[in-house]
Amino acid sequence: MIKNNWTIEEVSEIYHSPLMELMYRAATVHHQHQATGEVQVCTLLSVKTGGCPEDCAYCPQAARYNTGVDAHKLMSYEEVVSTALVAKENGSTRFCMGAAWRNVKDNSDFDKVIDMVKGVNALGLEVCCTLGMLTEQQAQRLKEAGLYAYNHNLDTGEAHYDNIITTRTYKDRLETLDNVEKAGISVCCGGIIGLGETDADRIKLLHTLATREKHPESVPVNALVAVEGTPLAGSQKVDVWEMVRMIATARILMPKAMVRLSAGRNEMSVEQQVLCFMAGANSIFAGEKLLTTPNPDVNEDKAMFEKLGLKPRESFKVEHALAN
Numbered sequence: 321m322i323k324n325n326w327t328i329e330e331v332s333e334i335y336h337s338p339l340m341e342l343m344y345r346a347a348t349v350h351h352q353h354q355a356t357g358e359v360q361v362c363t364l365l366s367v368k369t370g371g372c373p374e375d376c377a378y379c380p381q382a383a384r385y386n387t388g389v390d391a392h393k394l395m396s397y398e399e400v401v402s403t404a405l406v407a408k409e410n411g412s413t414r415f416c417m418g419a420a421w422r423n424v425k426d427n428s429d430f431d432k433v434i435d436m437v438k439g440v441n442a443l444g445l446e447v448c449c450t451l452g453m454l455t456e457q458q459a460q461r462l463k464e465a466g467l468y469a470y471n472h473n474l475d476t477g478e479a480h481y482d483n484i485i486t487t488r489t490y491k492d493r494l495e496t497l498d499n500v501e502k503a504g505i506s507v508c509c510g511g512i513i514g515l516g517e518t519d520a521d522r523i524k525l526l527h528t529l530a531t532r533e534k535h536p537e538s539v540p541v542n543a544l545v546a547v548e549g550t551p552l553a554g555s556q557k558v559d560v561w562e563m564v565r566m567i568a569t570a571r572i573l574m575p576k577a578m579v580r581l582s583a584g585r586n587e588m589s590v591e592q593q594v595l596c597f598m599a600g601a602n603s604i605f606a607g608e609k610l611l612t613t614p615n616p617d618v619n620e621d622k623a624m625f626e627k628l629g630l631k632p633r634e635s636f637k638v639e640h641a642l643a644n
């Protein structure tokens with residue numbers, strides 16, 4: 321059953337259940353609600369890198385931190401569409417374009433992104449964007465251009481948010497999610513663990529996501545990649561069991577969502593990734609870079625899929641199912 325009236329106590333009880341029991345329950349929910357044996361493969365491209373005015377403590381692209389990120393202006397249409405084509409040839413079915421902006425402005429750069437959305441959509445890929453805060457009208461324009469999903473992470477629980485970001489509020493974040501939803505675009509929204517948050521903060525984040533009127537269509541679960549020069553450099557590495565616990569709880573709370581094993585995968589062995597898949601993760605990012613940090617090689621992923629008997633999920637699967 322899909323429910324969105326979870327209480328915080330229920331979420332906490334699931335989150336704190338013994339790990340083996342939690343994994344078993346998550347795997348059971350996964351088998352009931354998802355096609356097993358398939359994993360969605362997404363590519364994330366930074367179309368505009370660095371120089372961001374925001375102060376997200378984990379992010380190497382914030383202009384105020386000295387991280388050595390090679391900042392560049394908006395990529396050209398040709399570069400983006402040809403990268404999307406290569407991603408498609410390598411098995412990706414979703415292509416996400418990220419720009420290090422605080423919010424979208426109605427200017428020529430946005431017009432160019434609109435063209436990119438059209439171009440990538442024409443390749444038969446599910447197009448996603450992550451461009452910062454968005455008005456309802458801007459969301460509508462993206463929808464008309466063929467945008468399938470919009471990523472906007474809540475990052476952490478509301479009580480911890482001010483310790484990580486001070487240049488915008490949790491409410492701002494939720495408003496953008498509402499604008500995306502109103503435009504009929506799928507919501508991609510998750511968080512990051514390893515930001516110095518408590519279990520209660522993680523539980524609150526999951527509770528916020530799982531009690532939205534409509535669960536996010538995809539939920540990225542990231543482990544902090546601590547980058548030199550950011551305030552969170554030197555943070556302790558996230559233990560794989562914490563990722564497993566987070567993923568399993570997300571799977572149980574939001575059975576239909578694509579739960580994405582996102583940043584931090586580069587530091588995981590194949591065995592550790594298997595634990596995450598068994599706990600209900602069914603989506604990954606492919607490609608050598610995740611915005612600015614390293615990601616596993618495409619060929620390593622292909623070998624892993626072969627070994628595990630996994631196949632990439634086809635694009636627009638939900639629409640196909642509805643049409644049949």
Ligand code: SF4
Binds near residue numbers: 376
């Ligand atoms: S996470 Fe996004 S909004 Fe925050 S500093 Fe990085 S690019 Fe800017």
